[in-house]
Amino acid sequence: MNKLGLLSSLIITSSILAGCGSEPDSSSPDIIINIENPDPGDGGGDGGGDGGGDLPSITNTPLPVVEDFGASDTESFFTAAYKSLASEAEEGEDNFYFSMAGVFMEDGSVDAEGGNWITADADQKMRLGDARFTxxxxxxxxxxxxxIARKDSTPGxxxxxGLxxxxxxxxxxxxxxxxxVAVPDTASSSDFQIYVDNNTTSEASSIHGxxxxxxxxxxxxVNTLVPGQRVEINIPGDTTLQSGGALVASKPELVGTENSFIAMRVSSGGWAVFDDLVIEYQSDIGNNPQPDCAGKDSNYKFVNPITGGDDNNAPVEPNEGTPFTGLPLTLDFSDDAETFFGENDEADFLSISSDRTDxxxxxTSGSSRITIENGALSLNNARFTIGDTGVASxxxxxxxxxxxLSIPYRIRLTISDFTSADPADPGKFQLYIDNNTTSSGNSIHGGDSKHVELTPDDIASFPHELVLEPEIGTNSSFLQLRADSRVGNLTIEDFTIEYIEDGSGAAxxxxxxxxxxxxxxxxxGEITENTDMSVTLTASGGNLSSSNHNLFFAGQMVEMSDFMFTAQISNITGADVGAGNAYRFGIMIMEDMTPVGDYAELSGWADAGFYVDGDPAELIGSRAQMKPDGSRSRSNIxxxxxxxxxxxxxxxxxxxxxxxxYYSKDGVTFEQANSTTDFNATPDSDSWYVGLYAxxxxxxxxxxxxxxxxxxxAP
Known part of the structure; x- marks a missing residue:
């Protein structure tokens, strides 16, 4: 009889959406399995349960399993020579640890850009990122x-x-x-996840659901894990991130069978270094002592044994999105959640304005419980932020x-479905301003940061349109949406944030x-005075060279083909470093504000104002515009x-x-500085952003x- 061995898995799982995580599509080499079913007459061994003699027998690996990651190198860790299954198996099928992603390419060769390796420390450890194994x-x-039977095949x-x-x-x-041992220093949307009897990235793809x-x-x-501390996960029971620490989760029931395996994963964008893994019975706790976690460190950043790469100089360029350019903003629910949250390496996403990778x-919680389909976002026991860079509030x-959000603004959204898991204990939908936690006091606005709290009982019929005009906000604000643990489902459509224009439409x-x-x-930058006819702005940074177009802009749109835009530059302070004509400020018109991959693809724009030059610094008049050939023209005034x-x-x-x-000393008599048709615009250009810039x-x-x-x- 040919017995087959089963492989237990340690999966570091995606932090964004179960079933939607982004990771290299790499695994151990494909395995061709020649299965010979056991003779029904011999009872089929001890592992089939109700399957009887139709299934191969399983020999259990006894607990505790204690792993110190002491393999000679990363590739060796995933071989039977390092640790083998207890069950009888074909050669090549008997490795106890199996990489589902992050180490091997489809042809069995080592993935030179993988994120999973054994560190080169004297006390070796596991570094896991954008990877999973069982x-x-x-x-x-x-x-x-x-x-591949050991990859993406559960519940099978x-x-x-229930086998x-x-x-x-x-x-x-x-x-x-x-x-x-080590985790990222800053907030991350990547999660460290562990599964039982599940070799996929979807939580429900298991006999346990x-x-x-x-x-x-x-x-x-990953960034909430505490270096120098031991994570403890009791099933059933409580989960803590350090011995005696605060409760972060609790499982009320046992999850497992007589023939279980484990899977672990860290999803795209994150990583963790860990050591001294122990799987033990709760009745045996105290009998398997391990080294003190507090004394552990690692030079993991410099020791990818495959490439020599490190986390600060990774061989894979990070995926870059399209930067946020300001309000109005309508949340785009046309794709899936993986794309929306920037976890699809093949798709564009909206990024933080100053960091295209962010x-x-x-x-912020419950990634597997957020879905997007049919132009709507649904969530339960989950929350996410809009425009947050990730620093804890x-x-x-x-x-x-x-x-x-320092000037008046409006939030519009439509709730098309809202239910409670238990109607007798209604769930809550909450909208926070400048708060990425669940405690309303954790904000510069204190308890006022929780601006909305609704239950299904507060809504008479669906769809329900919600229009909000909060009176709190800053020039560096963000929002958070939350459906608490008692929500059965909350579905949101048509979510827009916009400024409230005054009666003249001159905001x-x-x-x-x-x-x-x-x-x-x-x-x-920021706008400190904002009226129809006067604006004061303070700004820094940016670059308006012949290959860069980065600026702070206080603008509005006009629907005109033929017009003139005039302003008095009445005062300038802080211009005391001679930086050259790539660093300018004044008035500007732009046909489009869509980021482009190459400077030559920019739409028409033109400016007039000043730059700072010389030592001592002096202000010099300037004008520039985008030409049809994809280059910039600039001259002094x-x-x-x-x-x-x-x-x-x-x-x-x-x-x-x-x-x-033009320029004028009195606002009455204007002198022409130039006249040209060498300008990247045509008579069809009749919508323009006009404004003040720096x-x-x-x-x-x-x-x-x-x-x-x-x-x-007039034409």
Missing amino acids: LAQTVSPLAGDVA DGIDE SWGELDLSQDYRISFCV GGNVGSRIFNQP PFYKV AEGVQPSGDID WAPYTLNLAGEADIAPS SELEVGDYVRIEIYDDGDNKRLKR APGENTVTIEFDNIMIEEI
Whole structure:
């Protein structure tokens, strides 16, 4: 009889959405299995349960399993020579640890860009990122007709009988624990996850299903793990991130069978270094002492044994999204949740304005319980932020968001479905401002940060439109949406954040624009005075060279083909470092504010204002525009001085769009600085963003604009 061994798995699981995580599609080499069913007459061994003699027998690996990751190298760790299954198996099928992603390519060769390796420390450890592996999982016909039986095959053909195919007897209370050695220093949307009898990234793909009694027994953002401390996961029982620490989760029931395996994973964007893994029965706790976690460290950043790469100089370029350019913002529910949260390496996503690798939307809890389909987002027992850079909010601490909510704004959304898990104990939908926790006091706004709290009983019918006009916010704000643990389902559509225009429609909206290239200092700014005819802005950073277009912009849209835009630059302070003409400020018009991959793809824009040059620094008048050939033209306006008026005029001139710049000492008599049709716009260009801008580089300038006018020119 040919017996097959089952492989137990340690999976480091995706933090964004179970079933949607992003990771290299790599695994151990494909295995061709020649299965000879046992003779029904001999009873089929001890592992088939109701399957009887139709299934290979399983020999359990006894607990405790203690792993110190002492393999000679990463590749060796995943071989039977390092640790083999207890069950009888074909050669090549008998390795106790099996990499599902992060070590091997499909042809069996080592993935040079993988994120999973054994560190080169004297006390070796496991570094896991964007990768997953199993332990004690055998190869079994229960996996069904799949290419690789130990990868993405659960619940398989054993679901009706509740059968799994691992070598761990987890039919009695057990504990999994490990030392945390190193994790990212900043907030991350990546989770460290552990599953039982599940070799996929979907929580429900197991004989145990999903939910609080389902297959996923551990799910924590990697940056919340505490270096020098031991994570303890009791099943059933409580989970803590350090001995005697605060409770972070609890499982009320046993999750496991007589033939279970374990899977662990760290999803895309995150990593963790850990050591001294122990799987033991709760009745045996205290009999398997391990080294003190507090004394452990690692030079993991420099020791990828395959590539020599490190976490600070990774061989794979991070996925970059499209930067946020300011309000108005409508949340895009046209794709799936993986794309929305920036976890699909093949798809574009909205990013933080100053960091194209940092997703604008971040899950703060319950990634597997957030889905997007049919143009709507649904969640339960989950929460996510909009525009947060990830710094923990706290009382008295300035928020770290990317949205300027310092001027009046409005939030619109439609709730199309809202139920409670138990109607007798209604669930709550909550919307927070500048708070990425669940405690309303953890914000600069204190308890007012929880702006909305609704239950299904508060809604008479669906769809229910919610229109909010909060009176709190800063120039670095963000939002958080939460459906608490009592929510059965909450579905949201048509979510928009916009500024509230005054009666004249003259609100100047702030935009942080990274439209082409990348500035050495990211642009930032704020508007401190904002009226129809006067604006004061303070800004720094940015770059307006011949290959970069990065700036802070206070603007509005006008629907005109022929018009002139005038403002008085009445005062400038802070311009004391001569930085050259790539660092300018003044007035600008732009046909489009969509970021482009190459500078030559920019739409038409034109400016007039100043730059700082010389030592001592002096202000020099300047004008520039985008040409049809994809290059920039720039010249001085030597007569321009602080206190003068500047004007940009554009109008249709036959088949071309003519552009003119003017200056004036009194706002009455204007002198023409130039006139040209060498401008990347046509008579079809009749929608424009007009506004006041600054890209002053290392200077932090405050500019006062007065006597602002936008006037249509009669054709």
